[in-house]
Structure formats: C-alpha cells, structure tokens
Amino acid sequence: MFMKARIRGGKLMITYTRKSDAGKYVCVGTNMVGERESEVAELTVLERPSFVKRPSNLAVIVDDSAEFKCEARGDPVPTVRWRKDDGELPKARYEIRDDHTLKIRKVMAGDMGSYTCVAENMVGKAEASATLTVQGKN
Secondary structure, three states: OOOEEEEEOOEEEEEOOOHHHOEEEOOEEEEOOEEEEOOOEEEOOOEEEEEEEOOOOEEEEOOOOEEEOOEEEEEOOOEEEEEEOOEOOOOOOEEEOOOOOEEEOOOOHHHOEEEEEEEEEOOEEEEEEEEEEEEOOO
16 A cells, blocks of 8 residues: 545645654645745654464463463554453463563463453554463373
8 A cells, every 4th residue: 555645625635644654744835926834743643553473372281381472563552461251361370471472381271262462552452362272181
C-alpha cells in the first residue's frame, strides 16, 4: 500500500498512513497577489498492536516446563499480558519474562488448554493463542 493524499475544501486527507508520514505540515495558499502559509501542524501516526512473534502450540510431558513466546509491536508500545482461556494461569508455577515469554514449570494435566497473549495500547488490541497439550510419563 502507499500513501494517498488529496486536498478537498482546503483539507489535506492522507489515507493508508504509515509511520513515515509523521512530521510537520504547512498549508501554502497562493494566488495572483501572493502567498500565505498556515501555522505548522504536526502529524503523529500511532500503530495498533501487531505480533512480531506469535505463540506456538506445545505438547509436553508431565513435570516438564512449557514456554510460549510472544512479541508485539505498536506505537505507543503495547502492554503484553497472558491469560488461560478456561481459567487462571497455574498459581506459583508460572512466570512472565521481560521478553513476554510465558513459562510454566512442572506442567500438570490440569494445565492443558488454550493460552492467549494479549497486546494492547491506546489504539487497539491484538490477541494470539496457542494450545498446551500434556502427555503422561511412559
């Protein structure tokens, strides 16, 4: 996609905005007697959250660890959190690392289910899910 700008009734309309469209804009009006410039207007382009890395489905053996990776981008930088779709994250057995990886220690059969990474900022929200399957020891 590309930026498309058009002027209608003295208004500048930019569609398909990108981060590179951010900046300062000035309206310049000209006629046979001269030229006049408007005050400077600053355009800030915000981005909805999107995923750089989505969590993948996992199959682990009881008592092993499971790690779901999740990386999101956006502007402003989104907050990232995790939830288990049919309940709560395993109490005292999970950690969310600085890189937003969800680690579950000593996995149990009750941990099976769908885990969702939620990235949110003031512009929007994005979700990505993965399933954890737990297999017994042989």
